[in-house]
Amino acid sequence: MTSTPRTLLINPTITSRSSARFPLSLLHLAAAVDRQGSSEIIDGNIERDITGATLQMLEQGGFDAVGVSVMGGPQMAPSIEVSKAIRARFPALPIIWGGYFPTLYTDTALGAPYVDYAIRGQGEESLPELLAALGRPQAELGRIGGLSWKQDGVIVHNPNRRFSLGDNGLVLPYDKLGDPRQYLARTFLGRRTAAHQAAIGCRFRCTFCGVAAMFGGTTQLPAAARLERDLSYLKYELGADSIQFFDHNFFDREEDMIPLLEVMAKLEMPWWCYARSDALLKLSESTWKLVRKSRLRMAYIGAESPSGQMLKEIRKGTRPDQTLQVAELCRRNGVIPELSFMVAPPENTEAETVQTFEFIRELKRINPESEIIVYIYTPLPESSRHEKDRAKRPGQVLRDIHGEPVVFPGTPEEWMQPQWVNYACHADAPWLDDKLRKHIHDFVTVLRCRFPTVQDLRSPPWAKRGLSAMAAWRYRHRKYDRPWELNLANRLVKLRLPQVSGL
Incomplete structure (x- = not known):
């Protein structure tokens, strides 16, 4: 060396x-x-x-x-x-x-x-x-x-290391990427959207979340001066006109957020971030005024479930009524809530899924602009949880469709197998049967055709309007199964899937 x-x-x-x-x-x-x-x-x-x-x-x-x-x-x-x-x-x-x-x-x-x-x-x-x-x-x-x-x-x-958010006073070495402008993308936020991470970690410990397993319920926010320096470089040196924050949870405590929101309001760059319903509901009207001035366009909010009991079991820390309230709050403030749900848990798999679908309909009634993302609930194995959380509320024994204990892969090569790639991506689980798997797929097809995402800039407006009209009767009458005509139309239009491609 x-x-x-x-x-x-x-x-x-x-x-x-x-x-x-x-x-x-x-x-x-x-x-x-x-x-x-x-x-x-x-x-x-x-x-x-x-x-x-x-x-x-x-x-x-x-x-x-x-x-x-x-x-x-x-x-x-x-x-x-x-x-x-x-x-x-x-x-x-x-x-x-x-x-x-x-x-x-x-x-x-x-x-x-x-x-x-x-x-x-x-x-x-x-x-x-x-x-x-x-x-x-x-x-x-x-x-x-x-x-x-x-x-x-x-x-x-070796023992874990406590993580930190040190500031070495340097802008990230974007020059190592060749021309960093090639990473600026056209999105619904702007013509040159840049990805950035300001805060690191999350104070909460959801059992299915890799962030909780990695950071153990701690978070660090940047100093306002650092955020302004970093974003100013992206805006004035690289020409970025909007920001997609990859923070694990951008909104934390209100008093800590105000200086960061003031920076965003000063730069006036439309932005997207992760957020929690309870944190947004706690913001004062003066802070919401700052949020509006900062041009926040969309907040990705983990709603996860309409079941209060399930939210407790996965240690989410929020309530279903807060999800409904935040949808209305975002509507009043011109922010699109992008709400994600985890369906098909190992227990009460079908009942929980049907209940979630009805809850989604209620959200769309409250705020039709709400974006909905549906995932399969795939918890981490007990051995993958952070050492602070192991043996605390031990997770249930996961069983597959045959009632046998789920055995997770023991080699990287086994994690390449399609069923485990899908598990890691929250796209499938060993306890799902074909009937429910198909029902979830069909519901999502009807939902995304009836309400095409604003993030889709590729599909022409006339095509999205046509698909929405085609899906309207199915959505109105809850006729989700076998949407053959929507599947056929999707082969031509190919609507964007935010859970797959993001912004």
Whole structure:
């Protein structure tokens, strides 16, 4: 290892080139690594031959380690492919996995022969310390918080590291992405929408949420000066005209939010963010005035369920009546609520699903502009929950359609199987039967045709109006099953699916 380590950071392909957004996690890591070394970034969402581009760059030499950001679902296959290729061509080069997958499934990741180290949670401090320790006595590895590694074939888990939101005074190294303007996308927010993350973490501990498992119920908000500096760069240097916040929960306590909203109001860039119904309902009228001035266009709100009992079981911390209230509140303030629901839980699967469909209809009555996203409820296994939450309210034993206990994959390759990709994406679950699976699909088809999303800029307005008219009678009379005519029309129109493609 050289005195100034050089690291290749890889974001495996997870979406189309047109849907690519800034790989924010790698930009933050690069900024941290570059304090005492140097780094390069390969983004598979832009560079479509991620394996070929990686090997070509490594052939040039001079790299001391490779870091791969890995999320479950469709990113598993390219993550495995590129890691295997690196191991085959450069067997001595350390391969480090970080991100949600190795945080939630650490032993599974490290069980693979092409993964040497796994960083759990935030990596801005752990990764530079690991790079500095490579090639030195193994005792130094044991002092790195948030690191899991192999010692003589045995997996070692170091204590967790408390995460932080340090400000090094530098703008993220966007220049490492080539022309960063290629990441500015046309969305319903504007012609040049930029992705940004201000706050990190979330104070709440929903049992199905990877954020809760990674950050353990803590959150950090940025200083207003930092937010203004970062967004000013995006607006005045790169030409961004709108912002999609990737914060885990943008709205926290009102007193902490006001300085950030003042920055947004000053910059006047239409924006989208994640939010909670209870947090929005607690805002004073003066703060809502600031929200309106800031030009917030849409807030993604996890409604999850109309069942108060289920919301308690998943530790959501909100109530169904708050979901109804926030839909009306957003309507009055010109904000579109994008409400997500988790249907088909393991218990009372069909009844809970039908109840959710009726609740969605009530929301659309209160605020017709409400956007609805329907997912399958797929909780994390107990072993993936944050250490603070394990053994607290132990989750129920999950059973498949045959009544047998659900056995989660034990290798990264098994997580590539379609049923587990769907599970990671909240698109299917082992306890669903074909009848209910089809009913959910048909309901969503009728709903999205009756109320096409405002986020769809690709489909012509006349086509969306036509589909809405075609779906009107089905929606009015609750005739969801077998919408053959809508499925046929969708082959031609291909409405955008926000739960798949986002903005």
